[in-house]
Amino acid sequence: MQQFDLIVVGGGPGGYVAAIRAAQLGFKTALVEKQHLGGVCLNWGCIPTKALLRGADVAHTLKEAAHFGFAFDNLSFDINKLVAHSRNVANKLSQGIAYLMKKNGIAVIDGSARVAAKGELEVTLNGKASRYKADHIILATGARARNLPNIAIDGKRVWGAREAMTPTALPERLLVIGAGAIGVEFASLYSDLGSSVTLVEAVERITPAEDAEISALAAKAFSKRGITVLTNTLVDALDSSGEDTIALLKGPDGEQRLSVDQVILAVGISGNIEQLGLESLAVATERGFIKTDGFGKTNLVGLYAIGDVAGPPWLAHKASHEAVICVEKIAGVDGVKPLNKDRVPGCTYCRPQIASVGLTEAQAKSAGHEVRIGRFNLNANGKSLAINEAEGLVKTVFDSQTGELLGAHMIGPEVTEQIQGFGIAQQLEATEHELMHTVFAHPTVSESMHESVLDSLGLAIHQ
Known part of the structure; x- marks a missing residue:
C-alpha cells in the first residue's frame, strides 16, 4: 500500500x-x-x-x-x-x-x-x-x-449549467428558474445574445444574498433590458410532452402558463x-x-x-x-x-455587474451595529458617463461608533474588479478616516467608492 x-x-x-x-x-x-x-x-x-x-x-x-x-x-x-x-x-x-x-x-x-x-x-x-x-x-x-422535487435537469428541455454553457443553438424563449448568482448570469447572457428571457425567483427579490437596494437596482436594470422578472413565484409544474415546454407558474397574481423553448434550472447546489x-x-x-x-x-x-x-x-x-x-x-x-x-467578496457577472463584501445593511443592524450608510450613484461619475454605463450604485456600511467598514455593495460596470479595494480595506481594518483620505485616480469608475465613503460622513463632493 x-x-x-x-x-x-x-x-x-x-x-x-x-x-x-x-x-x-x-x-x-x-x-x-x-x-x-x-x-x-x-x-x-x-x-x-x-x-x-x-x-x-x-x-x-x-x-x-x-x-x-x-x-x-x-x-x-x-x-x-x-x-x-x-x-x-x-x-x-x-x-x-x-x-x-x-x-x-x-x-x-x-x-x-x-x-x-x-x-x-x-x-x-x-x-x-x-x-x-x-x-x-x-x-x-x-x-x-440541485434539482427541485418536481423539476429535474434532464439535459434536453431542462438544462443545468453544463448544458447552458454548450448550446448548439440559441433558444428563442428561455425560462431561468432561480435568481441567485448563477441564474442571473445565465439570464443576462442569453438576453444579450438575443433570447427572450423570463427569470423566476421563489423569494421576494432576485440576488437575495445581496443588499436589498442592490437587488432592487438589478431587477430594475433587467426589466429595462426586456427580461421578465417574476419574484415570489414558484414553478409548480413543467410539461415537455409537446413541441413547447409549458411552465405552470404560481405567483402574487395567481397562476399563469408560460410557453418556452428551454429551461435552465439554477436553484442552488x-x-x-x-x-x-x-x-x-x-x-x-x-x-x-x-x-x-x-x-x-x-x-x-x-x-x-x-x-x-x-x-x-x-x-x-x-x-x-x-x-x-x-x-x-x-x-x-x-x-x-x-x-x-464575512470578508469573502462575492461577484456576479451579469450586466450590470454586482459585487459585495461584508455585511448588508440589514445584517449589520441585525448584528446590533449602529450604522452609517454612504451611497453614490454612478450617474454622477464622469467615467461612467463617458463609457455610457452610468446606471449603478456604490453603497458602504460603517459602524457609526468605531468607523469600521462593515460592508460594501456595488452594482455597475466592472465592479467585480473594484470590490477588492474594499476587501483590502477591511483586511487592513481601515476606517472611514483612512478611506476618506485615500487618493483615487481620476477619471475612474472607482472614484465612486471614495464618494460613497464621503457620503457616509455627509461630505460627498459630487452629489
Whole structure:
C-alpha cells in the first residue's frame, strides 16, 4: 500500500491549491481526481462562463455602437464559435493545472476515492480498486447543481449549467428558474445574445444574498433590458410532452402558463458527500455538507474538508483560501488564522455587474451595529458617463461608533474588479478616516467608492 504524507481528493480550486501548498511545505503529496483537473470552476463554472459572458458584452457593445457613431451592416453571430472559445479556455487552464502538479512533484491519481478507514483511501478506476495511506486526507469534492422535487435537469428541455454553457443553438424563449448568482448570469447572457428571457425567483427579490437596494437596482436594470422578472413565484409544474415546454407558474397574481423553448434550472447546489465512506466512519455532516472547524478539521482525526463540500459561501476563492489555511495548520505554520467568511467578496457577472463584501445593511443592524450608510450613484461619475454605463450604485456600511467598514455593495460596470479595494480595506481594518483620505485616480469608475465613503460622513463632493 503506497504511503503519502497528505492526499487531497478533488482537483478543483480548493483541492489543487491544497496539494500545491502541501508540496511547498515538504509533504509527500498526492491528488485524486475522477474527471478533470481544475474541477467544476475551471471546466464548467467560473472560467468558461466568463468567456461566454465576454461574448455577451461584445453583443451589448455592438447594440450600443450607434451611440458612439458606429454603424454595421450584415452582422452575424455563430454560437458555436463562442462556445468553442469558452471550451478552449477551460481546456488550456486544465492543462496548466496538470503542469503545476508535475512541477511541484505531486502524484496525480485518477479515479473515484472513498475513505476506507482512518488514514486510508480506496481509489477505484475502471472497476479496479487501489489502496493508499496518508496521515492527512483532505476532501475537496465540491458540489453539484440541485434539482427541485418536481423539476429535474434532464439535459434536453431542462438544462443545468453544463448544458447552458454548450448550446448548439440559441433558444428563442428561455425560462431561468432561480435568481441567485448563477441564474442571473445565465439570464443576462442569453438576453444579450438575443433570447427572450423570463427569470423566476421563489423569494421576494432576485440576488437575495445581496443588499436589498442592490437587488432592487438589478431587477430594475433587467426589466429595462426586456427580461421578465417574476419574484415570489414558484414553478409548480413543467410539461415537455409537446413541441413547447409549458411552465405552470404560481405567483402574487395567481397562476399563469408560460410557453418556452428551454429551461435552465439554477436553484442552488448540493455537496458531493455521497460514496465517500463518511457514514461508516461517522463523519459529521450538516444539511448535506461536511461539518468542519475553522481550519477544515472534521470530527475524524486526520480527515479534513474544504471548499464547496464544506458549506457556504460556495465560491472558488473561498475554497482556495481554505486550502492554504488547512494545509498550513496541519504543517504547524505560525500565525495561521481561520477564515473570516464575512470578508469573502462575492461577484456576479451579469450586466450590470454586482459585487459585495461584508455585511448588508440589514445584517449589520441585525448584528446590533449602529450604522452609517454612504451611497453614490454612478450617474454622477464622469467615467461612467463617458463609457455610457452610468446606471449603478456604490453603497458602504460603517459602524457609526468605531468607523469600521462593515460592508460594501456595488452594482455597475466592472465592479467585480473594484470590490477588492474594499476587501483590502477591511483586511487592513481601515476606517472611514483612512478611506476618506485615500487618493483615487481620476477619471475612474472607482472614484465612486471614495464618494460613497464621503457620503457616509455627509461630505460627498459630487452629489
